């Protein structure tokens with residue numbers, strides 16, 4: 436039976452957020468990471484979602500919160516071991532997303548060989564735009580994404596620079612983690628990641644498609 440839930444508010448579904456790291460060579464290099472031979476994956480919980488009108492909260496244990504602007508893929512039809520040639524049929528649409536990252540904590544986790552949960556999965560670590568229906572982006576492998584902090588351009592990239600394409604990622608991920616309707620895949624960030632502070636205003640967009648604005652706050 437068809438679902439009665441509305442994917443326009445996919446963040447309310449409580450589904451998985453699967454993130455791909457180091458998918459742009461220029462970003463892997465700026466953080467002195469090797470360019471990966473296979474996708475680097477990590478997860479955020481649904482409690483990471485935040486939508487426009489609410490603030491991004493700096494986690495109390497971090498002093499170096501970074502923005503990472505990314506194209507998000509919203510899954511419309513679930514599946515396991517989806518072949519690359521069928522992958523695009525599993526997409527319902529897209530969203531512009533930020534993979535907010537406590538970089539100081541991530542660096543410490545890397546040094547200690549610990550998972551990135553505290554660095555990547557805290558409340559409000561996944562700001563998202565409105566849902567963008569699939570038909571609005573003819574070629575998700577060729578869109579420009581950008582991010583400004585207080586009106587200054589910090590990130591600008593094109594999804595054509597991704598190392599692993601969207602069909603490849605859907606196929607690769609679904610072989611390991613079954614994809615479900617309402618899941619979101621964050622496809623990685625281009626270069627230019629940098630620190631944000633309390634009271635900063637972040638603006639980000641997919642050129643010609645969507646833009647969004649978030650304020651950064653710190654819990655009292």
Ligand SMILES: CC(=O)CC(=O)C(=O)O
Pocket residue numbers: 454455456457458459462466503534536622623624
């Ligand atoms: C080093 C990272 O934080 C990887 C990541 O999230 C990315 O988008 O690249």
Ligand SMILES: [Mg+2]
Pocket residue numbers: 454455456503505534623624
């Ligand atoms: Mg990221």
